[in-house]
Amino acid sequence: MKANVWTGRNHLEIQDVPDPRILNARDAIVRVTSTAICGSDLHLVDGYIPTVKKGDVLGHEFMGEVVEVGPGVRNLRAGDRVVVPFPIACGACFACEAELYSLCENSNPNAGMAEKLMGHSPAGIFGYSHMLGGFPGGQAEYVRVPFADVGPIKIEDDLPDEKVLFLSDIFPTGFMGAEMCDIKPGQTIAIWGAGPVGQFAAASAFLLGADRVIVIDRFSYRLRRVQRTGAEVLNYEEVNVLDALRDMTGGRGPDACIDAVGMEAHHPTPVMYAYDRTKQAARLETERPYVLREAIMACRNGGVVSVIGVYGGFVDKFPMGTVMNRSLTIRTGQCHVQRYTGPLLDRIRAGEIDPSFVISHRMPLSEAPRAFELFKNKQDECNKVVLTP
Amino acid sequence: MTDRFARALGWTSLVLGTAQVAAPRAVTRLCGVDDAPGATTVARLVGGRELLHAALLLGTKNPAQWAWTRVAGDTMDLGILGRAAANRTGTRRARALAALGAVAGIAALDAACARRGTAKAKGPLQVRACITINKPREEVYRFWRDLENLPSFMIHLDSVRTLDQRRSHWKAKGPVVKLEWEAEIIDERAGDLIAWRSVPGTGISTAGLVSFTDGPGGRGTVVDVSLEYGAPGRKLAAAVARMFGEHPEQQVRDDLRRFKQVMETGEVVRSEGSPEGHRALRQLRQRPAQPIGGRA
Numbered sequence: 001m002k003a004n005v006w007t008g009r010n011h012l013e014i015q016d017v018p019d020p021r022i023l024n025a026r027d028a029i030v031r032v033t034s035t036a037i038c039g040s041d042l043h044l045v046d047g048y049i050p051t052v053k054k055g056d057v058l059g060h061e062f063m064g065e066v067v068e069v070g071p072g073v074r075n076l077r078a079g080d081r082v083v084v085p086f087p088i089a090c091g092a093c094f095a096c097e098a099e100l101y102s103l104c105e106n107s108n109p110n111a112g113m114a115e116k117l118m119g120h121s122p123a124g125i126f127g128y129s130h131m132l133g134g135f136p137g138g139q140a141e142y143v144r145v146p147f148a149d150v151g152p153i154k155i156e157d158d159l160p161d162e163k164v165l166f167l168s169d170i171f172p173t174g175f176m177g178a179e180m181c182d183i184k185p186g187q188t189i190a191i192w193g194a195g196p197v198g199q200f201a202a203a204s205a206f207l208l209g210a211d212r213v214i215v216i217d218r219f220s221y222r223l224r225r226v227q228r229t230g231a232e233v234l235n236y237e238e239v240n241v242l243d244a245l246r247d248m249t250g251g252r253g254p255d256a257c258i259d260a261v262g263m264e265a266h267h268p269t270p271v272m273y274a275y276d277r278t279k280q281a282a283r284l285e286t287e288r289p290y291v292l293r294e295a296i297m298a299c300r301n302g303g304v305v306s307v308i309g310v311y312g313g314f315v316d317k318f319p320m321g322t323v324m325n326r327s328l329t330i331r332t333g334q335c336h337v338q339r340y341t342g343p344l345l346d347r348i349r350a351g352e353i354d355p356s357f358v359i360s361h362r363m364p365l366s367e368a369p370r371a372f373e374l375f376k377n378k379q380d381e382c383n384k385v386v387l388t389p
Numbered sequence: 390m391t392d393r394f395a396r397a398l399g400w401t402s403l404v405l406g407t408a409q410v411a412a413p414r415a416v417t418r419l420c421g422v423d424d425a426p427g428a429t430t431v432a433r434l435v436g437g438r439e440l441l442h443a444a445l446l447l448g449t450k451n452p453a454q455w456a457w458t459r460v461a462g463d464t465m466d467l468g469i470l471g472r473a474a475a476n477r478t479g480t481r482r483a484r485a486l487a488a489l490g491a492v493a494g495i496a497a498l499d500a501a502c503a504r505r506g507t508a509k510a511k512g513p514l515q516v517r518a519c520i521t522i523n524k525p526r527e528e529v530y531r532f533w534r535d536l537e538n539l540p541s542f543m544i545h546l547d548s549v550r551t552l553d554q555r556r557s558h559w560k561a562k563g564p565v566v567k568l569e570w571e572a573e574i575i576d577e578r579a580g581d582l583i584a585w586r587s588v589p590g591t592g593i594s595t596a597g598l599v600s601f602t603d604g605p606g607g608r609g610t611v612v613d614v615s616l617e618y619g620a621p622g623r624k625l626a627a628a629v630a631r632m633f634g635e636h637p638e639q640q641v642r643d644d645l646r647r648f649k650q651v652m653e654t655g656e657v658v659r660s661e662g663s664p665e666g667h668r669a670l671r672q673l674r675q676r677p678a679q680p681i682g683g684r685a
Contacts, residue, residue: 003679018682023659053662055677072655092653094523094608106650109663110675112643124660127678134662134678144680146658 002389003057003140004368009047012369017057020136020144025072028148030082034161035062035138035365037375037385038169039195040310043263044129045372048286049312051113051131060086060126061168062138063161066148073149082152084145085337086169088124088135091150095123102334107146108133117313122334139368141389153341162356162386163348166200170384171355172340174200174260177308178208180331181256188212188249190298192291193260194222194233196358196384197308201258202231203353214248216241218266221381228357237268245298253300262309263287279316286313293319299328307332358384365389391505395453398502399446401495402439402459409436421484422473431469438462453506456499463496516638519613520645522652526610529652530580530601533612542647542657544665545640556588568593594618612648614641643667 005015020029038061043049045058063083066076076082089096089104096104104123108114111121113131124146127137136143145152155164174197181189189205191198194217202213206229213231217223223233234244245254267273267290276288295305296319305328323330347353360383363371367387374382409416413432417423425431442462445455470492474485522529532538536557540546547560552571561568571591576584586596597616604611616637646667647657657666662675 001680005679018680020661020680021682023661023664023681024656026654051675053675053677055679056662057677057679090650090654090658092523093649094521097523106654106658109658109660109666111646111667112639124658130662130675130678134660134675136661136678136680142680144661146660147654 001141002365003136004059004365004387006045006052006056006058007054010045012045012058012372014366014368017136017140020142022068022070023144024146025070026147026149027070028066028073028076028145028152029068030062030064030084030143030145030152031067032062032064032138032141032143032389033081034064034165035059035140035387035389036165036168036170037061037139037368037371037387039197039375040128040262041372042376043310043312044127045376046264048263048280049129049131050117051110051129053130053134056127056130056134057136057140058127059137059139060128061165061170062126062143063155063165063168064143066152067142069148075149076152076154081155083155083164083167083341084126084138084143085151085153085167085172085341086125086128087122087151087334087337088126088133088146089150089338090147096150099336099339100333101151101336101338103336110134125334139365139387141365151338153345155345157349159348160356162359163354164345165386166196166355166358167337167341167344167348169335169337170197170358171200171204171344171353172337173197173308173335174202175204175207175340175344176333176335177201177258177260177306178204178210180306180308181205181208181210181258181304183208183210183256185209186211187255188214189256189258190245190254190295191215191231191258191260192265192295193217193262193309194219194226195260198222198258198260199226199229199358199383200355201260201308202226203229205258206230207347207352212248214245214254218268219378222383225358225383241294242298249300253298253303255300256304256306257295257299259291259295259305259307259309261291262307263289263311265289265291265309276316285316287311287315289315289318293317296322296328296330299326302327304329304331308335310334359386361385363387391453391502392451394502395446395456395506398456398459398499399443399452402446403443406436406439406443409433409439419484420470420473420488421477421481422470424481425473435462435466451506453502456503456506459499460496460503463492463499466492467496514618514637516616516618516641517614518638518641518645519611520642520649521604521609521611522649523609524652526601526603527580529610529612530583532652533599533601533648534577534583542651543644544647570595612645614645616641 001019003017005013007013044052066080069076087102088107089101090106093105102123107124108121114121124133126135178201187210189210191201194215205213215226215231216234216236218237265288279285299305365387371385374380409432413429416432417428422428442459446452470489536549539549545561547562550558555574557572559570570593571588572585574585582600584598587593595618600613602611650658659666662678
């Protein structure tokens, strides 16, 4: 089968690889009908997430048709149409019972590796480094889905792929980002990053009752897109974000701040950018945490900083003093997707939201490397690419 | 104790090295070699070497073994000072001899420290690991007590055959040699613990204890394993561990992870990068995360 394979830093190739086969009784093989490129894939391609290996198949946002199930899968059969959550979860461990699916204690065969870097291991993730399992990803014609009796959600009506595909990651991720803000009526939420996750976070914040949503980015085409959700926007290359947020919130600051950017942020001041960029290139720190620092500084006293942008390792100059003295709450995590797929599918069915609003490009899987270029370099107003095998 | 000794030597190196680099003339005069051409250069080089010792002894986790670098340095210094004393007379000779004596004394201390730092650990090799399993204690205990289940998660075992209530025959696989031994249960409390040891003279000397307790707040079962490899077994265990490229403790921890998977999900979880499931060696040499190919 054809698959999008990582062949080195900033190098991708469509290669012929073997078809997947059942390895565990609770596996299913899914023929991919739609798959997407995620912003967090860029961290892998850039080489900033450790333990990515040449030959790895990427992709953790995908859906398709079940073609084969292992003897332990009773709720699915060949022909079923499913969306697959990106974290792999067994459904039976302590974490899964607590609905913390991205922390499943059983789904990462390389837990020993993750423990060395992180203390304890999170769940395995499709196509997301060997530290997180060494599972091939979904930018391929077929994927083996472990614990297929737990993760995949069946789509039984005629909703098109484009409306449900993003249940695999970015819609639940944005939603969880907003949910962690514990939004009360009348509140103002600030979101850093107007990419697809930031766009879903903005839409979700309104769904959860926010009064105002302010989104910060530097790409005007992305800011224009997020304005469609009803959000106000700030371009951080044109205004001082901290001053602007203060002015827009009566001097108090936003009630909650969402970091939807993560480890490869930019900074409008070249010297500040160069400082962390140099340290990151020299692997002295793994992150460029401008957004995290700014979100913490901007948040109102006693507010929530919700981090859904991906971080991989260690952060320098972390303003712990302001977190402590101003009683801020930091909430974060890889999305526990399985917790949200059902309720969010209901919202899609009810017409409360049509997730396809984020799509800017539709391309065949064979053009995945070019699609990554467009997405990475923000060419052609690229916002979200859907690939079809 | 040995560590503090080694650190003290490190500080000595730091002081000496700094003096030699900063004031080489004073040092050469003290040793009676200030008449030699290039003496200050040599003193500076030796000072640099001392700073290297200091870095190793003050900056590493197990400093005592690095005292061997000081022993090597002492040998070099003794050679230099010995030649200097032989070629001189009068006060200079007396000074060189005094320095020689001082270095010889320090060399003895260094050697003592280095030997302590690299001495082989005595006594049995002990390993301990624990994990929490989301199943009732009785069920977890029963699965383990049926020793023939053990190879399903201890991947280094080929088979375990129970001979009677207490005795069992174990076969382990290694890439080179096969190991076989007999074990007997020496203590057992249903639902609480199982203790076993190898029967003397059956190839390997090992003993183990696994205990089962209710998890905090009644959440699942805590499984706690202690293993001990005795004198003949210790070498074997180390050899086996080397063959598999795994630390014994990592091995036990991986075994427990697989045990948890078997209990909670029904089988060992596999990925294309780690088709055998948890295994330290595989974590160093991962397959790429792409399908394996072939038929099951």
